[in-house]
Amino acid sequence: MQKTRLETERIRAARRMIDPVFLDTPLYRCEALEPELGCAVSIKLETANPVRSFKGRGTEVVASLLAGGDSRAVVCASAGNLGQALAWSGRGRGLDVTVVASRFATAAKLDRIRALGAELELVDGDHEMARERAAAIARYEGIRLVEDSLDIETCEGAATIGLELVDSAASFDTVLIALGGGALATGVGHVVKDFAPDVEVVCVQPLGAPALTLSWRQRRVVTTDATDTIADGVAGRFPIPAVLDDLLLVADDAVLVREESIIAGMRMLFDHAGLVVEPSAALGIAAILEDRDRFAGRHVVTVLCGSNVDVDAYRRWIGPPAARPY
Amino acid sequence: MQKTRLETERIRAARRMIDPVFLDTPLYRCEALEPELGCAVSIKLETANPVRSFKGRGTEVVASLLAGGDSRAVVCASAGNLGQALAWSGRGRGLDVTVVASRFATAAKLDRIRALGAELELVDGDHEMARERAAAIARYEGIRLVEDSLDIETCEGAATIGLELVDSAASFDTVLIALGGGALATGVGHVVKDFAPDVEVVCVQPLGAPALTLSWRQRRVVTTDATDTIADGVAGRFPIPAVLDDLLLVADDAVLVREESIIAGMRMLFDHAGLVVEPSAALGIAAILEDRDRFAGRHVVTVLCGSNVDVDAYRRWIGPPAARPY
Numbered sequence: 057m058q059k060t061r062l063e064t065e066r067i068r069a070a071r072r073m074i075d076p077v078f079l080d081t082p083l084y085r086c087e088a089l090e091p092e093l094g095c096a097v098s099i100k101l102e103t104a105n106p107v108r109s110f111k112g113r114g115t116e117v118v119a120s121l122l123a124g125g126d127s128r129a130v131v132c133a134s135a136g137n138l139g140q141a142l143a144w145s146g147r148g149r150g151l152d153v154t155v156v157a158s159r160f161a162t163a164a165k166l167d168r169i170r171a172l173g174a175e176l177e178l179v180d181g182d183h184e185m186a187r188e189r190a191a192a193i194a195r196y197e198g199i200r201l202v203e204d205s206l207d208i209e210t211c212e213g214a215a216t217i218g219l220e221l222v223d224s225a226a227s228f229d230t231v232l233i234a235l236g237g238g239a240l241a242t243g244v245g246h247v248v249k250d251f252a253p254d255v256e257v258v259c260v261q262p263l264g265a266p267a268l269t270l271s272w273r274q275r276r277v278v279t280t281d282a283t284d285t286i287a288d289g290v291a292g293r294f295p296i297p298a299v300l301d302d303l304l305l306v307a308d309d310a311v312l313v314r315e316e317s318i319i320a321g322m323r324m325l326f327d328h329a330g331l332v333v334e335p336s337a338a339l340g341i342a343a344i345l346e347d348r349d350r351f352a353g354r355h356v357v358t359v360l361c362g363s364n365v366d367v368d369a370y371r372r373w374i375g376p377p378a379a380r381p382y
Numbered sequence: 383m384q385k386t387r388l389e390t391e392r393i394r395a396a397r398r399m400i401d402p403v404f405l406d407t408p409l410y411r412c413e414a415l416e417p418e419l420g421c422a423v424s425i426k427l428e429t430a431n432p433v434r435s436f437k438g439r440g441t442e443v444v445a446s447l448l449a450g451g452d453s454r455a456v457v458c459a460s461a462g463n464l465g466q467a468l469a470w471s472g473r474g475r476g477l478d479v480t481v482v483a484s485r486f487a488t489a490a491k492l493d494r495i496r497a498l499g500a501e502l503e504l505v506d507g508d509h510e511m512a513r514e515r516a517a518a519i520a521r522y523e524g525i526r527l528v529e530d531s532l533d534i535e536t537c538e539g540a541a542t543i544g545l546e547l548v549d550s551a552a553s554f555d556t557v558l559i560a561l562g563g564g565a566l567a568t569g570v571g572h573v574v575k576d577f578a579p580d581v582e583v584v585c586v587q588p589l590g591a592p593a594l595t596l597s598w599r600q601r602r603v604v605t606t607d608a609t610d611t612i613a614d615g616v617a618g619r620f621p622i623p624a625v626l627d628d629l630l631l632v633a634d635d636a637v638l639v640r641e642e643s644i645i646a647g648m649r650m651l652f653d654h655a656g657l658v659v660e661p662s663a664a665l666g667i668a669a670i671l672e673d674r675d676r677f678a679g680r681h682v683v684t685v686l687c688g689s690n691v692d693v694d695a696y697r698r699w700i701g702p703p704a705a706r707p708y
Contacts, residue, residue, distance in 0.1 A: 077410050082430035084403050088494065104408035104427050108656055168414065330434055330689035332656040363656035368703040377697040 057253065060302040062211055062246040067219060070113075070212040073120040075148075078105050078112040079216065083224055083357075088328040093341070094348045096355040098226060100217060102362065103333065107168070109289075109362030111141035114213025114239065118202050119145035121209065128152060129199035133190035135183050135236075135288050136165025137362050138204050143172035154199075156190040158182050162288055162334075165364050182283065184293050205237030205299045214240045217359060218247025228255055229354040232340030234361050235259035235268055235310060236290030238299035244359065245306030259303070259310040260339035262318060265291040269310040271300050286369070287318055289336035289362055317342035319373045325360070326374045334362045335373075383579065386628040388537055388572040393545060396439075396538040399446035401474075404431050404438040405542065409550055409683075414654040419667070420674045422681040424552060426543060428688065429659065433494070435615075435688030437467035440539025440565065444528055445471035447535065454478055455525040459516035461509050461562075461614050462491025463688050464530050469498035480525075482516040484508050488614055488660075491690050508609065510619050531563030531625045540566045543685060544573025554581055555680040558666030560687050561585035561594055561636060562616030564625035570685065571632030585629070585636040586665035588644060591617040595636040597626050612695070613644055615662035615688055643668035645699045651686070652700045660688045661699075 071079065082101040089097045102110035115138065122130055129152040132142050139155035146153035155169050159178040169176050177193075179185045187203075194201030204210050221231065221244065231248055233241045245257040261269040264285035270278040277300055283291040303310075321338030324345075325331045340358030344351050397405065408427040415423045428436035441464065448456055457480040458468050465481035472479035481495050485504040495502050503519075505511045513529075520527030530536050547557065547570065557574055559567045571583040587595045590611035596604040603626055609617040629636075647664030650671075651657045666684030670677050 077408075080406060082403075082408070084430065084432050087432065087497065101430050103656060104410070104430060106410050106413065171413065326658065327693045330429060330658040330691065332652065332658060365656065367653045371700070371703040374697070376702065377694040 057249050058305050060242060060246050060305050061208055061298060062215055062243065062302070064247065064250050067212050067215040067247065070117045070209065071216045071219065074113050074116040074213065074216065078116060080220060083220065086329050089324060092324065093344045095344065095351040095353060098228065098355065098357040099329070100221060100357060100359045101331070102217070102360055103337070107137070107140045107144050108364050109137040109141065110214060110217060110240065110359070111137045112144060113216050114210035115141040115145040117209040117213045118142065118207065119149050119151055122151055122200060123149040127200055129197065130154070130202055131156065131190050131193045131199055132202040132204065133157070133183065133186040135291065136161050136169070137289055137364060139169045139174065140165060140172060140364070142202060143169050143174035147173050154193060156186045156193065158186050162364065162366050164366050168364070183291060205239040206296045210239045211243040213243070215243030215247050218244040221357060222247055222251040227355065228357045230256040230258055230351065230356045232258050232260055232343055232356055232358040234290055234336045234339040234359065235261040236336065237292055238268055238296065238303055240359065240361060242299060242302040242306055246302070249306050256308045257306055258343065259307050260343040261290060261310065261312055262287045262339070263312045263314055266312050267293050268295045268300065268303065269312055271295045272303055272307060272310040275304060285335070286315060287335035287339065289334060290339070311343050313339060313342040313346050317345050320345055323374045331360065332363050332365065332370065333360050334365045337361045337363065383575050384631050386568060386572050386631050387534055387624060388541055388569065388628070390573065390576050393538050393541040393573065396443045396535065397542045397545065400439050400442040400539065400542065404442060406546060409546065412655050415650060418650065418654070419670045421670065421677040421679060424554065424681065424683040425655070426547060426683060426685045427657070428543070428686055429663070433463070433466045433470050434690050435463040435467065436540060436543060436566065436685070437463045438470060439542050440536035441467040441471040443535040443539045444468065444533065445475050445477060448477055448526060449475040453526055455523065456480070456528055457482065457516050457519045457525055458528040458530065459483070459509065459512035461617065462487050462495070463615055463690060465495045465500065466491060466498060466690070468528060469495050469500035473499050480519060482512045482519065484512050488690065488692050490692050494690070509617060531565040532622045536565045537569040539569070541569030541573050544570040547683060548573060548577040553681065554683045556582040556584055556677065556682045558584050558586055558669055558682055558684040560616055560662045560665040560685065561587040562662065563618055564594055564622065564629055566685065566687060568625060568628040568632055572628070575632050582634045583632055584669065585633050586669040587616060587636065587638055588613045588665070589638045589640055592638050593619050594621045594626065594629070595638055597621045598629055598633060598636040601630060611661070612641060613661035613665065615660060616665070637669050639665060639668040639672050643671050646671055649700050657686065658689050658691065658696065659686050660691045663687045663689065
């Protein structure tokens with residue numbers, strides 16, 4: 057394969073910087089999902105850690121490197137998960153962490169960012185406005201800006217999931233990866249293509265936030281005017297050119313799914329697997345639901361990348377109890 | 383400590399017989415639970431595996447040993463989790479597995495036992511009747527009976543959780559363990575008392591199924607006439623004398639909790655940790671809820687031992703969405 061910005065040796069080195077609480081996450085066949093999905097389904101579970109998403113892998117690398125340097129202040133924009141993870145990683149290393157988020161971000165995520173001791177600044181706009189504001193803070197204050205998916209450490213951290221997938225005894229036909237900024241997809245995709253090039257890497261994005269998928273399809277950056285999806289963790293509008301370049305090298309396909317499929321995916325993971333996931337983490341299951349024929353008989357692994365949900369919204373997504381007596 | 387039936391070297395050997403999918407499960411601080419509980423809380427998560435409970439650790443040992451012998455048939459009584467686990471472990475090794483269960487057992491558990499290819503026989507009574515029937519089948523057919531908590535392999539399998547707790551970097555003041563037949567409590571308790579004797583081992587049982595707790599308190603086997611609890615996984619009436627002897631050596635306390643505390647515990651794990659657990663797995667949180675003063679300021683670890691719930695009952699336990707608009 058042509059060279060992405062990632063290097064496998066650096067990913068192995070990144071792994072050594074990450075607190076073990078984020079590593080070697082559960083990976084298992086989930087047969088109870090399979091009758092409805094028509095394929096073999098394995099789950100890589102990134103929710104059972106102190107920040108309930110995979111983002112700790114990347115922020116551990118960022119914070120480890122920062123803690124060794126002179127500057128101990130860092131700022132990022134976040135839809136909620138990166139901010140929580142950076143707050144956690146920074147707290148353990150005595151860093152000053154500022155997180156900029158949209159005031160429309162999931163309240164539970166914002167609460168956790170505050171609880172973890174980070175400075176939280178809200179902007180009256182969407183995630184792209186938060187990105188602008190974070191960049192401005194970094195410039196004015198001369199502190200480190202962590203840009204998700206652009207900063208190579210965030211990709212390397214995510215890529216350690218790929219190492220765990222290819223090191224497992226199971227052989228997969230397809231890896232389904234939520235596509236947001238692109239760190240998860242390019243990170244995992246790089247490792248999969250390096251070690252198991254025949255395994256298909258399929259990225260999944262909501263129809264309501266399709267910018268990076270459209271960019272991948274047209275092989276040039278395509279921006280959108282707005283996003284409209286419950287999958288708050290992947291709702292960007294301005295793809296990063298360098299990330300798109302990498303994605304073009306590692307992704308075999310990028311698909312868009314409907315909101316109702318995301319909800320059906322969350323509900324299925326709850327009903328048949330006993331797993332709470334946030335909408336972004338249900339994108340892989342949603343992709344199977346929308347195209348069972350494509351995946352029929354294959355062994356698919358999907359990364360369940362986070363579980364930070366608004367619990368009341370989640371209760372509505374999974375629906376009420378069936379109306380039958382006990 | 384006086385000698386239990388367990389030996390640490392055998393537990394280490396047991397670990398080598400267990401499929402890695404059941405080992406090295408997530409162990410992490412769950413700070414989002416802590417404001418309401420008033421103590422530091424870590425979670426040992428035994429639900430993210432193919433059978434959604436810790437029971438696979440024990441059945442892997444049982445099935446590994448059986449697969450090396452002449453007899454390839456095995457029977458057990460189960461409230462649902464042991465049966466699933468034995469079905470999974472037996473299927474992978476070509477064993478004939480029969481599971482006897484109460485027809486009142488959680489339907490989702492029974493469905494999974496069948497789906498995993500085991501023969502399922504239902505009895506028109508409670509778990510103790512299933513135990514009698516399983517023993518009768520073993521006698522008539524001359525096949526291996528797996529008796530949960532009595533058979534040392536089931537305790538050794540559970541005890542590998544204890545190894546993972548004492549091998550972790552964290553130092554705990556208290557381990558809260560669901561008490562059913564006793565394999566989990568005596569297994570984990572043995573290891574904790576062997577390596578970290580100052581750590582308090584507290585067993586938790588529902589008020590509606592108190593037989594082993596009453597036995598521990600009176601230092602003799604106490605049986606009960608009936609059980610009345612949603613915590614189906616721990617609802618026994620006839621404690622096993624040898625297991626009680628071990629429990630007397632390793633448990634510092636055994637407490638009973640109310641049904642509403644179990645439900646509150648499940649709800650709290652859902653709301654603040656994004657974790658689905660079955661009632662038995664919420665016993666530890668329930669114990670903290672009922673006696674916050676006792677645990678105040680301590681670092682408590684609780685084993686979340688299973689997540690096989692009836693999803694409609696679970697939806698009712700966690701309650702409807704809050705009535706506020708979005």
